[in-house]
Amino acid sequence: MRVLAVLLSVMWATVLVGAEVYLLPAQPSNNQIQQVFDRELAQNLLFHKPFDLPIEVERTHKAMIKSLTPWVQLGFVSQEKTRFMADKIMYGEPREVSVGGFKFSYNQENPLVSDQGIFYGRPKMHKIFEVSQVVDISGEYFCEVYLSWHAVDLPKWLDKVNLKKRENRMLRRARESQSRPFEKRVQLINKDGEWHLWSGRGERKVKQQLF
Incomplete structure (x- = not known):
């Protein structure tokens, strides 16, 4: 991921081939980024495992x-x-x-x-800070988005546990996230004119997570 981030920061938004200029896809709009987040990240519910059981x-x-x-x-x-x-x-x-x-x-x-633990909410995009220029890497189009998100639909059972305990740190942060949102850089890839979350190549495919 860091290699991609470096490439995104130094490569041009257009590619010159001979005397012709091939335009890259436009940067994703805020609405498109919101759609990617809702489709590919907001569906990942948040689960808490305070202990390694059984x-x-x-x-x-x-x-x-x-x-x-x-x-x-x-x-x-x-x-x-x-x-x-x-x-x-x-x-x-x-x-x-x-x-x-x-x-x-x-x-x-x-x-x-x-199997993932105890449900404690779901992620919601908070703000978009920055969208990089689109770059062409081996014929594929990428960009990086720097955004923040917070947890919503927090259940009432959070009131009944000690959020100060170390094992409950993520629960405490989730409750605070409306005023202190989480921050994340995500890499997007353009496929057939639509933006998606990038998941790597070949055997190195790894689904991007919020944590």
Whole structure:
């Protein structure tokens, strides 16, 4: 991506071939950029994973159980009693023993929970700062857009978690994003006269994300 950004900053907006001038596509308008964002980025809902679950926790690990309890109470994490093998030092030697504890998993029966985590909003474009000149790279037309975005449709459950905790930093930023929007540079490619989000070439194709 950085290579493309450098090329975009130094190449001309027209290409000279012999004595003829081949005009490149016009820069995308604000409306076109909005359409690309809505079609290819705004559909990527925002999900939060405060913990790497599933996990089995011994009853004696009070701090870990305490940190997971609010998520259990909200219905986003399930908790079940379990027994599992754990390494212990007994009589001066390491041994595997059966211990009692709890298994915590994300509650897939909750409609706000998916494999990606817990839903906490969706992105909306905030402002367009800058649009680069269009350049021709190996017969393809590119430009870079510097924009900002903020989170909308924030659910009410955010009021019930401690946003000051480290694992909830992104939730806190999402709530602040209306006044302190996220900033992002995205690369666009023109295909058949329409602008799209660029996803790389060949085996190096990588879908652009907001984070």
